[in-house]
Amino acid sequence: ATESPYKVIYVLGGPGAGKGTQCSRLVKKYKLAHISAGDCLREEQSREGSKYGDLIRTYIKEGQIVPKEITIKLLEQKMKDYSAEGIDTFLIDGFPRKLDQYQAFEEMVCPALTTLFFQCGQETMLARLLNRGKTSGREDDNTESIKKRFVTYVETSMPVIDAMKERGRCVTINAENDPDTVFEDTCAAMNKALG
Numbered sequence: 420a421t422e423s424p425y426k427v428i429y430v431l432g433g434p435g436a437g438k439g440t441q442c443s444r445l446v447k448k449y450k451l452a453h454i455s456a457g458d459c460l461r462e463e464q465s466r467e468g469s470k471y472g473d474l475i476r477t478y479i480k481e482g483q484i485v486p487k488e489i490t491i492k493l494l495e496q497k498m499k500d501y502s503a504e505g506i507d508t509f510l511i512d513g514f515p516r517k518l519d520q521y522q523a524f525e526e527m528v529c530p531a532l533t534t535l536f537f538q539c540g541q542e543t544m545l546a547r548l549l550n551r552g553k554t555s556g557r558e559d560d561n562t563e564s565i566k567k568r569f570v571t572y573v574e575t576s577m578p579v580i581d582a583m584k585e586r587g588r589c590v591t592i593n594a595e596n597d598p599d600t601v602f603e604d605t606c607a608a609m610n611k612a613l614g
């Protein structure tokens with residue numbers, strides 16, 4: 420098999436589990452790039468001339484998963500851009516969250532080294548998101564959208580995490596803890612994954 424030029428680590432967990440927070444810390448410690456699928460979609464949504472703007476806005480508000488072709492294209496573009504700058508290790512945050520995305524990315528882009536799974540209860544996540552919603556400006560940080568995101572997480576995204584666990588490609592991290600403790604556990608998992 421041909422070697423992939425990339426090293427990928429997926430960062431998963433429910434809405435508000437703390438994926439973005441931990442990724443921001445990791446980029447300061449390791450030579451890697453943080454690519455958030457949600458951020459890629461929000462960027463594309465507000466890009467002038469994008470033909471997907473309305474579609475993305477609707478999917479995000481409804482907590483639905485945007486068709487995989489769109490998201491994978493955006494992720495690949497970012498990976499290529501970073502790669503040109505000499506960075507070949509990526510935290511892919513908030514992706515894959517549906518089985519078809521998982522399969523397509525592993526086949527067409529590259530198989531991931533492992534997954535960091537931030538496990539957190541819905542009560543905690545709801546409180547964090549409502550608090551962030553006071554200032555985030557995100558159109559999905561309201562009770563109605565959050566409820567829909569939770570349903571999608573349980574029904575559509577958990578099966579992906581279960582599949583990764585079955586394949587022994589997933590490290591579960593307790594994301595209920597304070598950010599420093601979560602970071603310690605995350606770094607331990609990273610050191611193991613990167614060898």
Ligand code: UP5
Binds near residue numbers: 435440458
């Ligand atoms: N906070 C963080 N850690 C904390 C801790 N340990 N203790 C106390 N507070 C903590 O954190 C959320 C808030 O909690 C912050 O205020 C933080 O300070 C605090 P954050 O790090 O932002 O959590 P994160 O897990 O990143 O939450 P996010 O809301 O970004 O997760 P989602 O997965 O819901 O959002 P994402 O941007 O990934 O996706 C949004 C939507 O895009 C999806 O619903 C979907 O519609 C669409 N999408 C797709 O269609 N396809 C994709 O592949 C990806 C997304």
Ligand code: MG
Binds near residue numbers: 439455457513
């Ligand atoms: Mg995030």
